[in-house]
Amino acid sequence: MLIQFGQDFSNYLYDVFIAKFDFWLGFGLVAQLFFTARFLVQWISSERAGRSVVPMAFWIFSMGGGLMTLVYGIVKREPVIILGQALATIIYVRNIMLIVKNRASGSQTLNR
Template sequence: MLIQLSHDVGGYLYDVFIARFDMWLLLGIVGQFLFGMRFLVQWIASERAGRSVVPVAFWFFSIGGGLITLVYGLYKREPVIILGQGLSLFIYLRNLALIRRNRRPTAVEETG
């Protein structure tokens, strides 16, 4: 039973990652890699600060990975990816806008 299961899993993985490999699959993998890098960046920044922080790079990796994954989902006609990444991109961009707005000096600080 275990031998058959290992053959079935191996056959599935071969089919998904080798037999069906094309440039679109590579693009999707790159998008997921960029998307995943945001967690590494956030973890390193939090460890350095000794508290949980979300650096600006987190949002840039989110946008890059999300956009590439969205393109992949559009090409593959995957509604789950399209909805998830399409809605998420708005949130990532909004967070960058909020960060930018909060970093600008206010009128009181400029004249102060």
């Protein structure tokens, strides 16, 4: 039973990541890497500051990864991805707009 499970799992991984590999799967994987990078950026910035901060790069990676994931969802016709990323991308863009507005007015924010 355990051997059969291992073989089935191996076949599943091969089917998902090798047999079905095309441009859009590669695009989706890169999008996910961008999206994941935002957490590394936030963690490193917080460690350097000695407190929790959300740097502008976090929002840039969020927007880039979110837009790429949205495009992937549209091409692959995945309604869950489309709905989730469409709303999230609006939030990312709005946060960037607020940061730029605050920087232009000379406000002190944690987003530097």
